[in-house]
Amino acid sequence: MRIEGLAAYAERFTLPSLGHRQVYGDMIPGGEGMIRPMTTNEEKYVVSGYTNENMRRVLKQVVVEPEGFDPWKLIIADLLYLTFKTRMVSFGSSYRLDLECPQRNCGYVNNGVLIDLDSLDVDYLDEDFEQPIEIGPLPFEQMRKGDEVYVELNPLLSVDMIERVSDKARKIAEKTSSPQREAEYLFRLAAHIKSVGSNEFKGLDDAYAYVSKMPSMNSAYIWEHVNRVMNFGMEDTWLHRCTNCGVESRYMIPITSEFFRPSFFNNDKQEQGDVGGSQAEGEVAGAGDSRQRVISEFTGEDE
Numbered sequence: 001m002r003i004e005g006l007a008a009y010a011e012r013f014t015l016p017s018l019g020h021r022q023v024y025g026d027m028i029p030g031g032e033g034m035i036r037p038m039t040t041n042e043e044k045y046v047v048s049g050y051t052n053e054n055m056r057r058v059l060k061q062v063v064v065e066p067e068g069f070d071p072w073k074l075i076i077a078d079l080l081y082l083t084f085k086t087r088m089v090s091f092g093s094s095y096r097l098d099l100e101c102p103q104r105n106c107g108y109v110n111n112g113v114l115i116d117l118d119s120l121d122v123d124y125l126d127e128d129f130e131q132p133i134e135i136g137p138l139p140f141e142q143m144r145k146g147d148e149v150y151v152e153l154n155p156l157l158s159v160d161m162i163e164r165v166s167d168k169a170r171k172i173a174e175k176t177s178s179p180q181r182e183a184e185y186l187f188r189l190a191a192h193i194k195s196v197g198s199n200e201f202k203g204l205d206d207a208y209a210y211v212s213k214m215p216s217m218n219s220a221y222i223w224e225h226v227n228r229v230m231n232f233g234m235e236d237t238w239l240h241r242c243t244n245c246g247v248e249s250r251y252m253i254p255i256t257s258e259f260f261r262p263s264f265f266n267n268d269k270q271e272q273g274d275v276g277g278s279q280a281e282g283e284v285a286g287a288g289d290s291r292q293r294v295i296s297e298f299t300g301e302d303e
């Protein structure tokens with residue numbers, strides 16, 4: 001089969017954000033496009049290590065419609081959705097996992113649990129949604145009978161922006177010899193805030209300085225609003241009843257090398273041949289595995 005021929009197997013998709021104009025402009029009207037199966041050449045990017053960056057390199061190739069689609073502009077929810085779509089169109093929707101029961105006194109490993117990725121719900125952003133949104137009055141001032149302060153928020157951020165945030169946080173962490181996650185926590189919040197009261201921020205650093213001194217009560221309030229808007233996209237958890245203790249638990253669906261290189265031998269750990277340096281380990285990640293879910297970390301909660 002010629003590589004171009006894979007476009008014949010392309011499937012239609014609709015981004016959870018519906019291609020929100022304030023984020024994407026005219027790039028992807030209605031969030032609709034076509035995605036084709038990966039080639040082995042493209043697969044190498046994600047099998048060697050799943051990161052946002054590698055995934056976007058794949059998407060640059062496999063999204064065949066619209067033309068000029070720029071995966072570097074994607075917001076988190078859309079990137080996660082297209083990651084799942086890429087997997088499904090390339091390998092089908094069956095995904096087998098070993099799930100380690102999180103219940104105390106159990107810990108039983110449920111082997112080869114079959115997850116049907118196609119059955120996962122997708123929630124779409126409200127068609128009428130516009131940002132910035134205005135929220136307030138801020139609870140801290142209100143509690144003390146002070147001025148009523150309102151805030152303008154941009155809940156939808158591109159992955160690029162989030163990476164800029166990480167970058168800035170890393171530099172501050174280096175300078176101050178403090179953990180990166182501490183600075184990142186503040187920058188993440190700052191990135192969402194456009195203005196507070198009459199104070200419109202000139203940029204990320206400006207907002208960062210403000211957020212650093214903001215009462216914790218207000219930041220909790222702001223996060224709640226951000227997370228409420230961001231509550232759309234692809235369901236990425238799976239409910240499973242443990243066959244040992246009978247308790248139902250919810251598991252994160254991990255994106256590992258197995259996600260992009262499923263075994264045809266149903267968890268058989270026999271050798272799978274040389275894949276030219278990209279190691280196909282045949283390992284199946286349970287709920288407790290370390291996984292590079294860069295895309296799901298942006299929750300505002302310090303883990």
Ligand SMILES: [Zn+2]
Pocket residue numbers: 101102103106107108242243244245246247
């Ligand atoms: Zn159990």
